[in-house]
Amino acid sequence: xxxxxxxxxxxxxxxxVLRALGTMGVHSVAVYSxxxxxxxxxxxxxxxxxxxxxxxxxxxxxQDVILSVLRQSKADGVHPGYGFLSENADFARKVTSVGxxxxxxxxxxxxxMGHKTRAREIAAQYGMPMSRGSDVLPDDNDAIIAAARAIxxxxxxxxxxxxxxxxxxxxxxxxxxxxxxxxxxxxATRGFGNAEVYLERLLxxxxxxxxQVLGDAHGAAAHLFERDCSTQRRNQKVIEEAPGPGIARxxxxxxxxxxxxxMQKMGYDNIGTVEMLMGADGAFNFLEMxxxxxxxxxxTEEVTGVDLVQAQIRSAAGDRLADILPAKIEVKGxxxxxxxxxxxxxxxxxxxxxxxxxxxxxxxxxxxxxxxxEGRDVTPHYDPMIAKVIVRGETRDQAIEKLIAALxxxxxxxxxxxxxxxxxxxxxxxxxxxxxxxxxxxEVLGKKK
Amino acid sequence: xxxxxxMKEYEARLAKALAGGGEEKYAKRKAAxxxxxxxxxxxxxxxxTFLESGLFGSSGVYPEQADETQTDGKLAGYGKIRGRDxxxxxxxxxVKGASTSATNSKKIGHMKRTATEKGMPLVLIGESTxxxxxxxMGSRGMGLLLGxxxxxxxxxxxxxxxxxxxxxxxxSSTWLMCQSDFAVMHKGAVVAVSSPRLVSMALGEKVxxxxxxxxxxxxxxxxxxxxxxxxxxxxxxxIKGFLSYMPSHHREAPPDAPVPAGSGADMDKVxxxxxxxxxQVYDMKRVIRAVxxxxxxxxxxxxxxxxxxxxxxxxxxxxxxMVANNPLHRGGALDADACRKIVDFxxxxxxxxxxxxxxxxxxGFQIGTEAEKAGAPGKIMNxxxxxxxxxxxxxxxxxxxxxxxxxxxxxxxRHSDDxxxxxxxxxxxxxxxFATKIVHGVGPGEPGFxxxxxxxxxxxxxxGLAAVYAAQAVIRPExxxxxxxxxxxxxxxxxxxxxxxxxxxxxPTSY
Numbered sequence: 001x002x003x004x005x006x007x008x009x010x011x012x013x014x015x016x017v018l019r020a021l022g023t024m025g026v027h028s029v030a031v032y033s034x035x036x037x038x039x040x041x042x043x044x045x046x047x048x049x050x051x052x053x054x055x056x057x058x059x060x061x062x063q064d065v066i067l068s069v070l071r072q073s074k075a076d077g078v079h080p081g082y083g084f085l086s087e088n089a090d091f092a093r094k095v096t097s098v099g100x101x102x103x104x105x106x107x108x109x110x111x112x113m114g115h116k117t118r119a120r121e122i123a124a125q126y127g128m129p130m131s132r133g134s135d136v137l138p139d140d141n142d143a144i145i146a147a148a149r150a151i152x153x154x155x156x157x158x159x160x161x162x163x164x165x166x167x168x169x170x171x172x173x174x175x176x177x178x179x180x181x182x183x184x185x186x187x188a189t190r191g192f193g194n195a196e197v198y199l200e201r202l203l204x205x206x207x208x209x210x211x212q213v214l215g216d217a218h219g220a221a222a223h224l225f226e227r228d229c230s231t232q233r234r235n236q237k238v239i240e241e242a243p244g245p246g247i248a249r250x251x252x253x254x255x256x257x258x259x260x261x262x263m264q265k266m267g268y269d270n271i272g273t274v275e276m277l278m279g280a281d282g283a284f285n286f287l288e289m290x291x292x293x294x295x296x297x298x299x300t301e302e303v304t305g306v307d308l309v310q311a312q313i314r315s316a317a318g319d320r321l322a323d324i325l326p327a328k329i330e331v332k333g334x335x336x337x338x339x340x341x342x343x344x345x346x347x348x349x350x351x352x353x354x355x356x357x358x359x360x361x362x363x364x365x366x367x368x369x370x371x372x373x374e375g376r377d378v379t380p381h382y383d384p385m386i387a388k389v390i391v392r393g394e395t396r397d398q399a400i401e402k403l404i405a406a407l408x409x410x411x412x413x414x415x416x417x418x419x420x421x422x423x424x425x426x427x428x429x430x431x432x433x434x435x436x437x438x439x440x441x442x443e444v445l446g447k448k449k
Numbered sequence: 450x451x452x453x454x455x456m457k458e459y460e461a462r463l464a465k466a467l468a469g470g471g472e473e474k475y476a477k478r479k480a481a482x483x484x485x486x487x488x489x490x491x492x493x494x495x496x497x498t499f500l501e502s503g504l505f506g507s508s509g510v511y512p513e514q515a516d517e518t519q520t521d522g523k524l525a526g527y528g529k530i531r532g533r534d535x536x537x538x539x540x541x542x543x544v545k546g547a548s549t550s551a552t553n554s555k556k557i558g559h560m561k562r563t564a565t566e567k568g569m570p571l572v573l574i575g576e577s578t579x580x581x582x583x584x585x586m587g588s589r590g591m592g593l594l595l596g597x598x599x600x601x602x603x604x605x606x607x608x609x610x611x612x613x614x615x616x617x618x619x620x621s622s623t624w625l626m627c628q629s630d631f632a633v634m635h636k637g638a639v640v641a642v643s644s645p646r647l648v649s650m651a652l653g654e655k656v657x658x659x660x661x662x663x664x665x666x667x668x669x670x671x672x673x674x675x676x677x678x679x680x681x682x683x684x685x686x687x688i689k690g691f692l693s694y695m696p697s698h699h700r701e702a703p704p705d706a707p708v709p710a711g712s713g714a715d716m717d718k719v720x721x722x723x724x725x726x727x728x729q730v731y732d733m734k735r736v737i738r739a740v741x742x743x744x745x746x747x748x749x750x751x752x753x754x755x756x757x758x759x760x761x762x763x764x765x766x767x768x769x770x771m772v773a774n775n776p777l778h779r780g781g782a783l784d785a786d787a788c789r790k791i792v793d794f795x796x797x798x799x800x801x802x803x804x805x806x807x808x809x810x811x812x813g814f815q816i817g818t819e820a821e822k823a824g825a826p827g828k829i830m831n832x833x834x835x836x837x838x839x840x841x842x843x844x845x846x847x848x849x850x851x852x853x854x855x856x857x858x859x860x861x862x863r864h865s866d867d868x869x870x871x872x873x874x875x876x877x878x879x880x881x882x883f884a885t886k887i888v889h890g891v892g893p894g895e896p897g898f899x900x901x902x903x904x905x906x907x908x909x910x911x912x913g914l915a916a917v918y919a920a921q922a923v924i925r926p927e928x929x930x931x932x933x934x935x936x937x938x939x940x941x942x943x944x945x946x947x948x949x950x951x952x953x954x955x956x957p958t959s960y
Contacts (some may be wrong), residue, residue, distance in 0.1 A: 141777055145730060173811070174730040175780025178755075 009081030011371030015041035141314035159188035165235025245434030302335035470543025494528030509551030546578030566700030575622025702947030754786030
């Protein structure tokens with residue numbers, strides 16, 4: 001096991017990792033930007049280091065500063081959290097070259113899965129269930145049209161190096177195709193410095209179902225079942241739950257086993273999430289793989305009883321999967337997470353400000369992961385998520401009721417937050433009935449995507 | 450010898466004038482890979498035909514600057530391009546950045562007037578820093594240098610005007626690009642009102658030259674540039690190419706050329722270029738290339754308003770202007786940019802007696818909030834108006850779709866001298882999917898849609914148009930070239946020797 005782990009992140013995930021390290025009795029090192037000085041979770045760390053100004057580029061994304069803290073603190077592990085440097089293969093390599101362990105998969109997996117079409121290629125090679133998609137599109141109109149005809153309309157144009165839904169454009173027919181490709185290319189160039197785009201079959205009212213996997217350094221891999229994260233706005237998740245509502249358990253089990261088998265064959269060696277789109281026909285289609293801890297890992301923890309962060313750290317430290325995970329992983333009950341954002345509940349624009357009142361619900365069985373406390377500022381420098389509220393119930397209905405009660409009890413003043421919008425979704429008929437899909441929020445809230 | 454001293458002085462002055470901004474500056478350009486002004490002239494006009502005007506000019510504001518203002522920075526003169534007379538002005542950036550001042554303004558003015566009065570194309574090769582300072586500073590400078598020639602920026606389209614931009618092309622070089630009938634840009638040139646430096650000073654915003662006036666901006670967004678090329682020599686090839694389709698002035702017909710061997714050879718394949726399904730797209734340029742004389746397609750603004758194609762070409766050796774929808778982009782739906790591009794081209798063709806051929810395959814004008822924000826209704830009416838003002842022969846051929854107002858704009862009814870249609874044509878007020886919903890109240894996927902849709906489509910086939918004589922002919926696709934050649938012969942302007950009325954000669958050069 002590590003003697004000291006540097007947590008190269010902030011907010012809720014830094015708090016979560018520090019908590020795990022404390023439980024495991026591992027010394028911890030926290031870093032903070034000027035905007036996060038005095039953040040409540042820093043007190044849980046054994047040591048803290050200031051790493052520069054508020055803009056992420058100058059602090060949490062500044063590899064040189066973080067590596068110098070690593071050297072200075074003599075930590076032997078680095079937990080990258082999610083976001084920031086968590087999927088930066090270059091950073092992972094640098095951590096290794098300093099002689100510490102990057103708590104995540106090997107850099108080669110970060111590289112391979114970071115490029116969307118390469119990830120698809122690899123996944124396809126190993127037999128991952130997959131919808132029709134194209135290679136990176138050439139600069140030839142005829143070839144682009146031919147690729148789209150082979151897939152069938154409607155198609156989705158996607159940047160190969162992208163993420164967060166940026167530059168993803170639908171084309172419902174051939175007439176829209178080239179304009180969509182052109183616009184996507186230009187958005188991709190601006191957003192990611194890479195003009196490569198590819199096509200995927202656009203599924204109508206698809207569900208986002210993802211599978212939690214964990215591998216070890218000894219060639220073993222396992223799954224911890226699925227999460228449904230269909231309830232999204234602008235391709236950003238808002239409500240996540242486990243298990244996925246209304247999906248036949250044997251079908252899920254079959255896909256999950258298949259994925260675990262593929263991960264094992266590939267030699268995937270740490271935590272990861274395989275994201276799938278589930279079509280109206282019930283078929284699963286590989287979307288992409290995230291090579292890190294996921295924001296919504298909590299719901300999996302609640303239904304499986306496995307502490308994923310500890311498991312991730314132990315796997316990185318060289319423990320065997322057989323020792324880390326229980327012999328049989330079972331899903332018990334139903335867990336739901338709501339992400340609470342500092343944003344306007346009507347138009348979803350970020351709404352930074354001071355948390356003059358910030359009182360998370362304290363009911364038993366309600367878990368709140370946050371990096372904030374009353375009196376703290378939510379700055380415009382980072383993701384506007386201020387808390388994750390996670391509940392578990394014996395049934396989905398029970399969990400929904402519990403989450404509604406928890407969110408109603410959550411007192412926030414000083415800035416706008418999305419709780420009213422989340423409550424409206426939780427109370428809506430389509431959500432209650434489990435008929436979730438990625439277009440649900442605009443449908444329920446009556447807004448365009 | 451009596452005049453030996455004078456002749457010696459002549460030689461000395463000649464050498465000095467020809468040396469322009471001096472050897473050092475020329476060497477620097479050469480190292481950077483840029484041609485000199487005189488190399489550009491040599492590339493532009495036929496060998497040995499350049500007759501210079503104003504070689505001994507120099508600063509008209511500061512006589513003491515005579516040495517450093519040889520030629521005053523802009524070379525002017527007469528020459529021949531492929532045997533035809535032209536007037537040219539080529540900026541010499543080594544002399545005060547080819548900035549505009551008193552003497553060189555007179556040179557440009559004289560070239561423009563001479564070209565206009567005597568009926569020769571005018572070619573302007575730009576590369577300039579803008580107005581010369583301090584010459585134009587102060588009220589005295591302004592009064593002396595600006596606005597004293599009200600023909601300077603008057604555009605009546607009596608003669609074809611071509612402009613090119615190299616390097617920094619601020620001020621006059623940019624104005625002339627905007628006013629030309631044909632503007633070609635060398636990649637790397639910057640066409641903008643003022644330099645990035647001035648913009649930074651004035652607005653405090655740091656701008657990149659590319660964003661301010663790079664080729665992508667003008668080729669794809671402003672549409673101010675007709676062609677963009679990679680190499681210096683291609684700029685001159687482009688200008689010569691353009692002029693080969695043009696008459697020397699607006700009172701004559703464009704020149705004829707021999708018909709290249711192999712022209713029309715692909716006509717029997719042309720129907721095969723259309724996809725089987727009406728919802729699939731294809732590249733209209735393939736059809737155009739097959740129809741026109743071999744290798745004569747000269748496209749204008751290829752990267753702008755791409756759902757339309759505008760190109761000069763020849764048919765049976767005669768210049769024609771091809772206007773077409775391109776289903777490859779937006780299914781051929783015309784947006785505001787495409788309308789502007791077509792109108793620009795109609796104005797060019799009508800002003801220089803170039804007959805127009807329209808190939809139609811459009812579902813209509815682009816609709817939606819984006820289109821309205823771009824001022825689509827105004828652009829569509831400009832298009833409509835321009836189509837009514839065309840006085841050169843125009844023939845339209847409906848290849849596939851022709852819907853709504855776009856049917857008229859693209860030459861439907863009496864907006865062409867003759868209308869032909871392929872048997873594949875479908876014409877109606879709106880696309881059959883929507884019409885089925887409105888007329889029969891059923892949408893795609895609803896019961897009864899297939900029958901209702903078939904009924905609506907049947908009413909859109911070519912035979913209705915032919916029955917009421919709104920199409921004067923239904924032709925086999927492979928006969929299109931022969932039909933057009935003959936039809937243009939029939940509709941030629943015999944009574945004015947091929948010269949039209951030029952009703953759009955004062956149409957704005959950009960708007």
